[in-house]
Amino acid sequence: MTLVFVETDEAGQVALTSAEAVTFARTNAETLATLATSLPAGQPSGRSATQGNVAQRPEGGSDESLKVEAAVIGPLTGAATEQLARLGVETIHHLEHPDLEAYSAAAWAQALVDIAPEAGTAMASGTPRGMELMAHVAVRTGQRMAANVVAADAEGLLRQVLGGAAFERLQLDGDLQVLTIAGHACNPEETTPTSPEVLDYELDVAEEDLRTRVLRTEVETADDTSGLTQARAVVGAGRGVGSENGFGEVLELVDHLSGALGVSRVVTGLGWRPHSEQVGQTGSRITPDVYIACGISGAIQHMAGIEGAKTLVAINTDAESTMVQRSDYAIIGDLHEVVGAVNEEIRSRRG
């Protein structure tokens, strides 16, 4: 079977990236089962840290190896249970413990290891936490790990490398394949709802695994990337803006769209804007309805961050630039002049 670590947001909803990972697990269930070298045991491994499995696992049912199970750490809301049911999850492992309230990668990973199958697949979305937890899980179970998987077929797994400029084909040996799914490798897809069985556990958390627990979280607006990653419209600004003081037009357009500003690495490297606004391989990966790239040539590191945008618009002086060629729509011209005119047009239409 396939165990998916599911992240939930503050409201207890399943994160979009986790819904993608569950969908990937379900739609690739047969391939994943074939790639995992031996048939799954189908029972939680019951390693020492798990004291009791409160609910009894039902006998029979569908083929164990094709089952998708979810692990939720912390509170499990009714909304999340319903979402997971619509995503085809048959079993939800609910891992809650006072020592797991604050995030600690080692402790959370051990909780996952405690309920992971001995054979099959353990996966998460390729978020920072998903990556970190799966790496811990891989080491603790003595397995290999593949990060940012985008596809699976009979020849193995395919994963993003070089910031998405190429794919690596690989096969993981070992009974349990540990992997993360690249963001937006697939769209969340609902199926005939299941009635997921929720399993609660009494967990033992080792003191040693709490050494790296989060002490506190400091909320600083300057570091907040949620506006950028959740915006429906993102206006991108690159070197073409020209200077630290050249953001006037693009910021006005951001305002007209109730959107967010995203910048290229050159812009943060020059100190024009904070890193929290950076879009790309080492910044945020965004999924807006529209991304308007102003004065951005389209280096692969930047393109890696905007693959999830539904519509791409480029405003650039170079018609041959990667960004223009990869866009759906483009205006060839100076970004200050063009964006200024776009702002004016929006203002005049608003009347």
Add this chain to the structure above:
Amino acid sequence: MDILVCIKRIPDISGQITLDESGRDIDGSGLGHTTSAHEECAVELAIQTAAATGGSVTVLTLGPAEAVDQLRAAVGVGANDAILIEAEDPGAFGPEDIAQVIGDVVRDRADQGQSFDLVMLGNDAADTGDFQVPIRLAYDLDYPVLTGIQTLSAHAAGGSGRPAGSGGSAGSGGSAGSGGSGAIEAHGIGLAGTEVFSLDLPAVIAVQEGGVDPRYPSITGRMKAKKARIAEYVAPEPGAGNPRIGLELPPETASAVTILGEGPDAAGALVDVLEEIGVIRS
């Protein structure tokens, strides 16, 4: 605080890539080489932290003989010395192998009297993107590990420490910090804001870009880099090996761009598109 920073020689890519004849790697001919952005930040953070605590920075790489260029570049911006673990074909090593070889060298340096309070790496390498070497290394060394760290503060308790990177001037005082005692406060971006961790040393930290700005080498730095002492090791044969079967390039898609026009006159056409998508604030 004595710090080891692990870096990796990678091809400097910005545009189209092609594969070599084996299909296992990209064609590096004609490409320059560099290190990952996260690693440049790790080097910078290490230099600031070592300066604030009266320690030193050693850079290490597992790579071909030419990777000495990347080691010297790190010395040029302020690292004190360097370690090259020479491997003719670094692509034959899997993440498990790399972690184990680095772990063995760290233990060997300790036997020779050079111990590190902190081992720093980039969060992931820009080429292979494995997201696991720092964590595997930490387990190999039996150290605690954090990932996604952007700034450090050498004094864990009390909060009097000035985070390296967000301050600008070095903190005063500081523990002598060799021999692996003490603690450090680390900061990374979490889901709801900056997450703060306290970490007992020795430890492994994977650094994420965004907390510090890597510096450029000075003239004296360049001179120092040329003469830098580089300890050399020869990598053993890889054990687990690289699970890679081959590389594949995404299919070339013909451009489907609709050119709305040239210059400000095209503004109306773009506003039409934005209205169609429905993103203009009313």
